[in-house]
Amino acid sequence: MAKGTGSLPAPAIPALLCLPGRHSPGSQRSERHDGAERAAAAGRRSRSGGAVADQRRSRRGGAVADRRRSRSGGAAAAGRRSRSGGAAAEGPPRCRSVPGGRCCGRRTLRSGGTARDEASMGRTLVELFYDVISPYSWLAFEALCRYRHIWNIELRFRPAFLGGIMQQTGNKPPAMLPKRGEYLLKDMKRMAKYYQVPLRISPDAFQHIMGTSSLTAMRFITAIDMTNPQYLEPLSRQFWMCFWSQYEDISQPENILATARQAGLSEELSQKALEMASSPPVKDRLKDTTTEALKHGAFGMPAVVAHYDGKPHLFFGSDRLELLGSIIGEKWLGPVPSPKL
Amino acid sequence: MAKGTGSLPAPAIPALLCLPGRHSPGSQRSERHDGAERAAAAGRRSRSGGAVADQRRSRRGGAVADRRRSRSGGAAAAGRRSRSGGAAAEGPPRCRSVPGGRCCGRRTLRSGGTARDEASMGRTLVELFYDVISPYSWLAFEALCRYRHIWNIELRFRPAFLGGIMQQTGNKPPAMLPKRGEYLLKDMKRMAKYYQVPLRISPDAFQHIMGTSSLTAMRFITAIDMTNPQYLEPLSRQFWMCFWSQYEDISQPENILATARQAGLSEELSQKALEMASSPPVKDRLKDTTTEALKHGAFGMPAVVAHYDGKPHLFFGSDRLELLGSIIGEKWLGPVPSPKL
Numbered sequence: 001m002a003k004g005t006g007s008l009p010a011p012a013i014p015a016l017l018c019l020p021g022r023h024s025p026g027s028q029r030s031e032r033h034d035g036a037e038r039a040a041a042a043g044r045r046s047r048s049g050g051a052v053a054d055q056r057r058s059r060r061g062g063a064v065a066d067r068r069r070s071r072s073g074g075a076a077a078a079g080r081r082s083r084s085g086g087a088a089a090e091g092p093p094r095c096r097s098v099p100g101g102r103c104c105g106r107r108t109l110r111s112g113g114t115a116r117d118e119a120s121m122g123r124t125l126v127e128l129f130y131d132v133i134s135p136y137s138w139l140a141f142e143a144l145c146r147y148r149h150i151w152n153i154e155l156r157f158r159p160a161f162l163g164g165i166m167q168q169t170g171n172k173p174p175a176m177l178p179k180r181g182e183y184l185l186k187d188m189k190r191m192a193k194y195y196q197v198p199l200r201i202s203p204d205a206f207q208h209i210m211g212t213s214s215l216t217a218m219r220f221i222t223a224i225d226m227t228n229p230q231y232l233e234p235l236s237r238q239f240w241m242c243f244w245s246q247y248e249d250i251s252q253p254e255n256i257l258a259t260a261r262q263a264g265l266s267e268e269l270s271q272k273a274l275e276m277a278s279s280p281p282v283k284d285r286l287k288d289t290t291t292e293a294l295k296h297g298a299f300g301m302p303a304v305v306a307h308y309d310g311k312p313h314l315f316f317g318s319d320r321l322e323l324l325g326s327i328i329g330e331k332w333l334g335p336v337p338s339p340k341l
Numbered sequence: 342m343a344k345g346t347g348s349l350p351a352p353a354i355p356a357l358l359c360l361p362g363r364h365s366p367g368s369q370r371s372e373r374h375d376g377a378e379r380a381a382a383a384g385r386r387s388r389s390g391g392a393v394a395d396q397r398r399s400r401r402g403g404a405v406a407d408r409r410r411s412r413s414g415g416a417a418a419a420g421r422r423s424r425s426g427g428a429a430a431e432g433p434p435r436c437r438s439v440p441g442g443r444c445c446g447r448r449t450l451r452s453g454g455t456a457r458d459e460a461s462m463g464r465t466l467v468e469l470f471y472d473v474i475s476p477y478s479w480l481a482f483e484a485l486c487r488y489r490h491i492w493n494i495e496l497r498f499r500p501a502f503l504g505g506i507m508q509q510t511g512n513k514p515p516a517m518l519p520k521r522g523e524y525l526l527k528d529m530k531r532m533a534k535y536y537q538v539p540l541r542i543s544p545d546a547f548q549h550i551m552g553t554s555s556l557t558a559m560r561f562i563t564a565i566d567m568t569n570p571q572y573l574e575p576l577s578r579q580f581w582m583c584f585w586s587q588y589e590d591i592s593q594p595e596n597i598l599a600t601a602r603q604a605g606l607s608e609e610l611s612q613k614a615l616e617m618a619s620s621p622p623v624k625d626r627l628k629d630t631t632t633e634a635l636k637h638g639a640f641g642m643p644a645v646v647a648h649y650d651g652k653p654h655l656f657f658g659s660d661r662l663e664l665l666g667s668i669i670g671e672k673w674l675g676p677v678p679s680p681k682l
Contacts, residue, residue: 179640
């Protein structure tokens with residue numbers, strides 16, 4: 001991939017991930033989009049039921065097709081598109097699923113914001129502490145990405161290190177209990193289908209986790225969060241795609257760079273982030289975020305921390321979003337909701 | 342409590358448990374009810390929003406009031422009411438929350454039925470393996486009791502022994518991890534409120550579990566299931582009330598008898614069941630049910646086993662009912678749904 005062509009995320013990630021269902025005309029803010037032609041086309045598709053079609057495609061193996069495309073040069077293709085689409089190098093990547101990039105920009109706070117900022121804006125701050133090695137974190141991530149357009153919440157991504165949380169709390173991977181391991185394979189498969197997230201379950205999924213350290217990947221993600229937070233969402237999603245859909249080894253530098261490329265980062269930015277990943281500021285930042293999750297009571301991931309009634313409240317797992325909604329006065333509409341019209 | 346007055350469950354259990362929300366006139370089959378006057382009165386209350394009032398009452402401490410009433414002779418009061426209500430001794434107890442007792446009778450198979458029976462009736466057989474020492478089992482129990490009136494399912498209660506499942510699978514109580522224990526106390530409290538189940542969380546809830554064996558209680562429940570299955574539902578619910586709301590010691594014979602009394606069983610029937618509880622047939626039956634849960638893959642409780650696509654499928658926990666619904670083509674309407682009108 002040529003240098004400086006990384007501003008648009010590659011289409012390796014199915015468009016349905018962020019915001020399936022109908023989009024309101026008001027959300028199609030194509031004037032803010034760099035690639036106006038693509039946005040208009042996407043808008044038309046969306047209005048005529050394209051998102052629904054995407055969902056259907058996903059059920060019939062669309063995710064597999066996407067993976068295949070990804071393996072056979074999807075990133076390069078994205079690079080070509082990027083060059084012809086006129087996007088500025090290193091510009092903020094916007095979610096391809098919503099014209100105008102609303103999905104990636106709106107209602108997602110970067111690390112600079114504070115809980116007080118949120119309170120003053122009348123929205124509930126919801127922090128998602130996650131590690132890309134955690135499959136259920138992916139489900140929570142996608143569901144929350146969808147709900148930030150529907151619920152009055154401010155979503156903040158908090159990349160942390162699951163290994164540190166497990167070690168500090170004395171927790172063990174749930175699949176170490178054989179019967180639970182057997183069950184979790186089935187549960188993840190069913191949940192992924194229901195959440196319409198292309199998480200692929202292989203019988204050796206747990207060996208895959210146990211044999212991989214996500215430390216370098218999470219440091220890399222942290223470096224990007226610190227320097228180019230606009231890439232945090234597509235990069236995290238692409239790591240899940242590579243690890244949990246394509247079963248690639250995300251612990252190796254070359255694979256980390258490939259993942260970043262597929263997420264739309266330029267070669268230059270990726271190389272810089274990889275170098276930064278082993279620097280004390282990045283290591284400390286990841287440690288601090290992990291420590292913060294622990295302070296909130298986390299013992300695993302995903303750890304969703306919602307700020308209401310003047311304090312933080314932990315919700316563990318991807319299956320407490322309905323409960324969270326009920327407490328903050330928002331309605332759960334299933335894992336694939338339609339946004340407000 | 343006088344002999345032969347046990348046909349009506351005592352009102353220690355809040356009326357909202359089984360089926361909150363509006364009831365359709367069609368469901369008020371008071372002609373089938375033994376105490377016609379009470380049924381008519383309940384029907385009027387229901388039509389004028391009594392169930393909603395019950396929910397409100399519960400939120401404002403109705404459960405506490407109910408507990409108080411239970412401790413101060415609620416069972417005796419129920420006995421008096423029973424005598425004047427004209428119910429036959431040892432007759433099937435019907436749920437007080439729905440006039441006509443529809444809640445306890447319809448769509449709940451006793452142990453005699455088979456999966457084939459269900460398939461031939463076009464309904465999905467859903468088995469709930471539970472132990473009254475498990476708080477999340479109570480949530481699943483009440484939610485499924487509500488959904489059997491809404492989803493096209495046949496619900497079958499399968500009392501089993503959690504201790505046996507933990508021992509056979511090598512599983513440990515989740516609260517043994519201190520951080521998870523802290524979280525679970527909060528989670529149970531929030532979930533109980535959301536599910537409108539009067540589960541009361543005390544800081545020493547886990548010591549309460551760890552210091553109690555449910556073996557005799559589950560054998561007692563099994564004896565009732567074998568001899569008078571029509572009491573299985575109210576009796577199980579009352580055990581949860583006693584253990585998880587009133588924090589009583591359900592391992593002691595005198596408390597087991599008191600619980601049975603509060604559930605509407607006669608002294609004679611309770612005594613007989615208590616004697617049976619230590620007999621080989623009852624012990625074997627509880628063992629067999631526990632073994633069956635293990636064969637389905639259970640490693641904890643609640644274990645919901647749904648029969649579709651020609652085989653059983655395990656769903657662990659009280660938080661997979663939405664997923665189950667999506668698979669069998671039924672819509673999740675939250676833990677407190679309104680029945681079909």
